[in-house]
Amino acid sequence: MPQEKKRRTSVVQAGIGTDKAYKAVISPLYMSSTFEIAGIDQRSTYEYSRTRNPTRDELVNAISTLEHGIGGCVTASGMAALTLIIHLLNPDDLIIAPFDCYGRSYRLLCALSEKGHFKLEFIDQYDPATVEEAFKAKPKMMLIESPSNPVMRTADIAHITKCAKACGTIVAVDNTFLSPMLQQPLKLGADIVFHSTTKFLNGHSDVVGGCVVTSDKDILTDLEFWANSLGLIGAPFDSYMTLRGMRTLELRIHRAQENAQIIAELLDQHDKVDTVYYPGLPAHPGHEVAKRQQDGFGAMLSFEIKGAKQNTIDFVDHLEIFRLAQSLGGTESLINHPASMTHVSMGEEARAKAGVTDQLLRLSVGVEHIDDLCDDLTQALNKTG
Numbered sequence: 001m002p003q004e005k006k007r008r009t010s011v012v013q014a015g016i017g018t019d020k021a022y023k024a025v026i027s028p029l030y031m032s033s034t035f036e037i038a039g040i041d042q043r044s045t046y047e048y049s050r051t052r053n054p055t056r057d058e059l060v061n062a063i064s065t066l067e068h069g070i071g072g073c074v075t076a077s078g079m080a081a082l083t084l085i086i087h088l089l090n091p092d093d094l095i096i097a098p099f100d101c102y103g104r105s106y107r108l109l110c111a112l113s114e115k116g117h118f119k120l121e122f123i124d125q126y127d128p129a130t131v132e133e134a135f136k137a138k139p140k141m142m143l144i145e146s147p148s149n150p151v152m153r154t155a156d157i158a159h160i161t162k163c164a165k166a167c168g169t170i171v172a173v174d175n176t177f178l179s180p181m182l183q184q185p186l187k188l189g190a191d192i193v194f195h196s197t198t199k200f201l202n203g204h205s206d207v208v209g210g211c212v213v214t215s216d217k218d219i220l221t222d223l224e225f226w227a228n229s230l231g232l233i234g235a236p237f238d239s240y241m242t243l244r245g246m247r248t249l250e251l252r253i254h255r256a257q258e259n260a261q262i263i264a265e266l267l268d269q270h271d272k273v274d275t276v277y278y279p280g281l282p283a284h285p286g287h288e289v290a291k292r293q294q295d296g297f298g299a300m301l302s303f304e305i306k307g308a309k310q311n312t313i314d315f316v317d318h319l320e321i322f323r324l325a326q327s328l329g330g331t332e333s334l335i336n337h338p339a340s341m342t343h344v345s346m347g348e349e350a351r352a353k354a355g356v357t358d359q360l361l362r363l364s365v366g367v368e369h370i371d372d373l374c375d376d377l378t379q380a381l382n383k384t385g
């Protein structure tokens with residue numbers, strides 16, 4: 001409990017009271033691309049904003065504290081965060097990733113492995129025996145996305161990191177779906193945690209950004225080198241906005257997950273709905289693992305509408321509050337059709353394997369009044385064939 005109290009306070013205090021010049025309560029935004037140097041034989045912490053920027057540092061320090069890391073890098077997007085991490089690999093290194101990861105992560109990994117940047121294998125990380133078998137190939141890196149986007153499978157992070165330690169494998173976890181308020185992968189033994197800060201961390205659907213945090217000094221040195229060399233860094237203004245959004249993370253995510261649990265139970269009971277994928281439902285295959293390793297079940301869920309694809313199209317058309325959109329993690333509720341949107345680039349075969357059917361819909365549940373959200377879903381289901 002004291003730990004929880006500390007984290008709650010530290011998220012609200014992100015970037016507060018750090019201004020030494022004027023004692024501004026909210027830390028200022030440093031837009032300057034360059035900083036004056038005292039003399040040609042002198043170096044200072046801030047010289048050029050691609051390398052280091054005070055506002056970006058405020059954000060990385062805040063996320064790093066929440067994730068129990070020692071530091072990291074703020075990047076221009078979640079994809080830039082993944083790009084940065086995979087630059088730790090050499091052409092002979094093997095990276096293992098989940099077969100059902102975010103469609104654009106899947107596409108990036110495939111495209112770079114085809115160019116010879118590294119060797120790549122996708123596995124079912126939800127089966128402990130498959131995981132143990134995969135480590136026999138001595139991978140350099142194991143990528144985890146838990147819960148996975150969009151089918152909400154839950155990987156046992158502690159089990160995977162235990163296997164990884166024995167092989168010297170770096171474990172990197174995409175924590176976008178839960179945020180550090182609900183899961184801290186570094187505490188479960190991972191070496192790297194990363195985010196699309198576009199989502200819950202910023203939380204207002206008005207910034208695209210990313211972040212990578214590590215618990216390892218050597219990895220941090222490499223990450224900082226590649227972030228600077230490749231220029232993957234995020235803009236100071238985006239960092240300022242993300243810090244601003246993050247201060248309400250704890251309030252937002254708890255309200256949104258309360259709503260999500262009620263919606264999952266409502267959909268689970270509805271005769272026009274097939275499977276509901278939400279780890280907060282006791283029948284979900286990852287329920288026990290989620291209970292053990294998460295501080296909540298989160299605000300994301302997926303479900304299938306019964307019958308032909310047309311029923312799914314009709315249902316979405318009838319919604320009034322849930323908006324059809326690509327992103328997630330904002331205060332407003334959104335709905336997504338992964339097969340034609342976020343996971344289209346995966347290809348049909350990989351989608352089928354991952355369970356991304358034409359009837360599957362993903363909800364990012366917001367913080368609106370629960371009655372309005374339930375009414376919206378119910379009226380749209382009632383009008384659906």
Ligand code: PLP
Pocket residue numbers: 077078079080102104105145149174176177195196197198208209210327
């Ligand atoms: N990881 C996950 C789980 C995502 O859902 C997304 C985007 O939807 C990303 C990474 C990529 O983030 P971004 O869109 O900020 O590049």
